[in-house]
Amino acid sequence: MNNFFEVENVDFVVGGNTKVKNMSFSIEKEGDIVCLLGPSGIGKTTILRAIAGLEKIKNGHIKLKGKVLSSEKINIEPENRNISLAFQENSLFPHYSVKKNILLGAEKNPDNKDKKVSFNEIVDLLDISKILNQYPHQISAGEAQRASLARSLLSKPDLLLLDEPLSNVDQSHKEDIQEKIKKLLAKLKITTIIVTHDSYEAFYLGTKCGIILNNELKQYDDPYNVYHLPNSIEVVNFLNRGILIPAKVTSPKSLENDELGTITGNFVKPFPLGANVKLLIQPEDLEHDDKSNLQLQVVDRKFRGTNFIYTLKTMKNLLLPVFVHSHHIHQHDLEEKFGIKRPIHIEHLVCFN
Amino acid sequence: MTKKFNIWFVLSFTISLFVCIPIITVFSSFFQNTSNYYEVLKDTFLIEYILNSLTLLILVLIFTFILGTGTAYLVSFFKFPLSDFFKWALILSFAVPPYIYAYSLTAFFDNYGTAFTILTNLLGDGEYNKIIPKFNGMFGAVLSMTFSLFAYVFILSRASFLYQSQNLIDLGKNLGFSRFKSFFKIILPAARPAIVAGLSLVAMETLAEFGAVDFFSINTLTTGIYNSWIAFDDLAFANRIASFLLLFIFSLFIIENLSRKKAKYHFNIKGGFKQKEKIKLKGVKSFSAFLFCFFVFFMSFIFPLSQMLYWTIKFPENLFDLQIVTLSLNTLYLALLSSVVLISFSLISNYGNRVTNNKTLNILSTMSISGYAIPGVILAVAFITFIAWFDNTIIKSLGFLSIKKVFFGSILGLVLVYFIRFYSLAFNGIKSGYEKINIAVDESAYMLGYSKRKTFLNIHVPFLRNSLLLIVILISLEIIRELPITLILRPFNFETFATTAYISASEDLLEAAAVPSLFLILIASIFIIIASKYILREHNE
Numbered sequence: 025m026n027n028f029f030e031v032e033n034v035d036f037v038v039g040g041n042t043k044v045k046n047m048s049f050s051i052e053k054e055g056d057i058v059c060l061l062g063p064s065g066i067g068k069t070t071i072l073r074a075i076a077g078l079e080k081i082k083n084g085h086i087k088l089k090g091k092v093l094s095s096e097k098i099n100i101e102p103e104n105r106n107i108s109l110a111f112q113e114n115s116l117f118p119h120y121s122v123k124k125n126i127l128l129g130a131e132k133n134p135d136n137k138d139k140k141v142s143f144n145e146i147v148d149l150l151d152i153s154k155i156l157n158q159y160p161h162q163i164s165a166g167e168a169q170r171a172s173l174a175r176s177l178l179s180k181p182d183l184l185l186l187d188e189p190l191s192n193v194d195q196s197h198k199e200d201i202q203e204k205i206k207k208l209l210a211k212l213k214i215t216t217i218i219v220t221h222d223s224y225e226a227f228y229l230g231t232k233c234g235i236i237l238n239n240e241l242k243q244y245d246d247p248y249n250v251y252h253l254p255n256s257i258e259v260v261n262f263l264n265r266g267i268l269i270p271a272k273v274t275s276p277k278s279l280e281n282d283e284l285g286t287i288t289g290n291f292v293k294p295f296p297l298g299a300n301v302k303l304l305i306q307p308e309d310l311e312h313d314d315k316s317n318l319q320l321q322v323v324d325r326k327f328r329g330t331n332f333i334y335t336l337k338t339m340k341n342l343l344l345p346v347f348v349h350s351h352h353i354h355q356h357d358l359e360e361k362f363g364i365k366r367p368i369h370i371e372h373l374v375c376f377n
Numbered sequence: 378m379t380k381k382f383n384i385w386f387v388l389s390f391t392i393s394l395f396v397c398i399p400i401i402t403v404f405s406s407f408f409q410n411t412s413n414y415y416e417v418l419k420d421t422f423l424i425e426y427i428l429n430s431l432t433l434l435i436l437v438l439i440f441t442f443i444l445g446t447g448t449a450y451l452v453s454f455f456k457f458p459l460s461d462f463f464k465w466a467l468i469l470s471f472a473v474p475p476y477i478y479a480y481s482l483t484a485f486f487d488n489y490g491t492a493f494t495i496l497t498n499l500l501g502d503g504e505y506n507k508i509i510p511k512f513n514g515m516f517g518a519v520l521s522m523t524f525s526l527f528a529y530v531f532i533l534s535r536a537s538f539l540y541q542s543q544n545l546i547d548l549g550k551n552l553g554f555s556r557f558k559s560f561f562k563i564i565l566p567a568a569r570p571a572i573v574a575g576l577s578l579v580a581m582e583t584l585a586e587f588g589a590v591d592f593f594s595i596n597t598l599t600t601g602i603y604n605s606w607i608a609f610d611d612l613a614f615a616n617r618i619a620s621f622l623l624l625f626i627f628s629l630f631i632i633e634n635l636s637r638k639k640a641k642y643h644f645n646i647k648g649g650f651k652q653k654e655k656i657k658l659k660g661v662k663s664f665s666a667f668l669f670c671f672f673v674f675f676m677s678f679i680f681p682l683s684q685m686l687y688w689t690i691k692f693p694e695n696l697f698d699l700q701i702v703t704l705s706l707n708t709l710y711l712a713l714l715s716s717v718v719l720i721s722f723s724l725i726s727n728y729g730n731r732v733t734n735n736k737t738l739n740i741l742s743t744m745s746i747s748g749y750a751i752p753g754v755i756l757a758v759a760f761i762t763f764i765a766w767f768d769n770t771i772i773k774s775l776g777f778l779s780i781k782k783v784f785f786g787s788i789l790g791l792v793l794v795y796f797i798r799f800y801s802l803a804f805n806g807i808k809s810g811y812e813k814i815n816i817a818v819d820e821s822a823y824m825l826g827y828s829k830r831k832t833f834l835n836i837h838v839p840f841l842r843n844s845l846l847l848i849v850i851l852i853s854l855e856i857i858r859e860l861p862i863t864l865i866l867r868p869f870n871f872e873t874f875a876t877t878a879y880i881s882a883s884e885d886l887l888e889a890a891a892v893p894s895l896f897l898i899l900i901a902s903i904f905i906i907i908a909s910k911y912i913l914r915e916h917n918e
Binding site (some may be wrong): 102 | 813814817818822823824839840
């Protein structure tokens, strides 16, 4: 079966420097959303620019709807790709009002009957009705970003590329807009690639997520799998949501740690008996139990609204994160003891050599 | 952006290369034979030329610095009678080219001149010629250029002072500095790049000045070039002197460019900018500030204007002899035609640079904008040299008819050399407009399906409209005042106000030079008043 969109063995370069090497990923169905995550400066924007036709590629090819857009020999001009890129910075035409800027988007594909969306619908969705008559220099960075997004959506492209689309949007608007964008993209079946450094945004919006680290695509998978089943230590470190502790494989379904004792669960990847591994412990993996005989010292407590994340120190100075619902009956102060329920059972045992 | 060899590259490359022709021609003179005049001159006058040029340069720089920064400081930081008026009125001095200032100085202070008439009318007959100072020779040239050129320093340092935050002034107060100490320790150093930029422009204009030094019979490198060409018919030697002058000017040009980069750094203050509150001066201080600004305004604009007006009224027959309509049409025709040509080609080359982002093209463009630093006399001579060489070696060898007539003594030749001379004005003006358009704006247009041509016509040109209008005004102003290129390359019987004034003055008919000079000042003043609206608005943003 032909993929809707395909990147095959591509080296993404900018100014002669290779930013991302030998990257391959595909989007099977029209309307899917892919989120690319990675640290700043890793080349996420370069990938979007190359897909849009603003940068050339080295090796491999980029295909959309079965047609090669970029390869070492072919490079279709950006204006002939029917791809829309919403830039992170203000890219509105400075001499046109916000309204005129957005309406220019509608001129691109006026006859596209599959993707019906009105100017008013998009303006309401992005909450920009109050700035329509203003000029780009009179609005905030967040408003400019939303106006630019509106223009891109209205152009009804085959592929929409969003570069940190909500990075300048304030928190109060962000979740609301994320929700609305997701619904609209689904309704219009606009295939989208979003570049972001916000993992929550990526996990919420993406059908698939790609993690780019050290010049390559490290993992490309469902958001759930990326989070719960990271395929490398680099991905674990990047997502920064757990700790690796030393353990020994004692059976096909258990491991042993000096301080935590036996840990049971299902190995994501098989390891031989007796192998020394590093086991990923995420905040959700350990359960709090005041009556447990495994008592560790609280060294930090982060209040996250719906939950607390406690950091506990073991005798061997391992720092374990533990998630506790914020409605939990009592709180533990720093230096206090904190019980961990035993035996420990973790559904997915993610281990590395 | 995708880098590819395209039509925009070819066009930009051709335009930039064309503008570089005079530089190449001038430096190629080192490989050509010159007449005996070179040997004679080398042993006799060359040192004098260089010393005179240097003396002129140093004195003009000192005086324009004092007048330019002094007036700019007063109108930027203080309130006193007419301070808001002086803010733009001091720019009017641009309407008076140095050669017209020189005519006014002579007309006023010469034996039996206007000063003599005034004293006779006031005090009765007397031997006033002995006590009236004579501003001839070097000092006259220095005064003419100072009052005519100080506005470069005024405009740039005023812009820099305007952008100085109140925080900076408060910092001085906090450190216990007096106003005097604040000026020298904080305000002046912070504005240094802008002042250096202004002084560099003054330096280039001074070295390039032809009319005033010729009128006062001072031998400088510029008049040397003119003489070696006119009197000795030695183009190669004219170009060789020109190359010395060019090297000197290029050094200044590099200093100016470097300081401009720093100036940019100084101007981009983000956050923490607090608008200055002007200090209201009282008593003697207020009067002194007013007096200083009024003196500069009077000397730079009112004095030459009234002198020319006085002679026009005194000798009305000159007014009727002059074909004012023809001269006005000729002057405006040249100004507008050149503006259109300059704007069109500069737009193309700027856009070419933007979309191709090619290093070779960038270097060539940087070289090509140095045309402004090249004196008009050199450009005209270099142009003639190049066309003569092209005609003799290429056109004739191909068996075609000579093309000299097409370029010499024709509007086409004149406009082409104006093009080279003022290309940097148009190119840089458009470039600074382009710098306000983020490259992402172009790319957004491509995303909306716009071709490069459509992006250029529908996005860039409308956005740059105001900048373009300002550039047209500035180019027109330069062309109205321009003398040597027009003088050398104009078609037979085709005169402008500038050439008419020069010809009368060089025939010792100063009173006849008054009428064209007066009209030149008036037309230039109108252009300046329109331009000042833009200049002041830009700076207030």
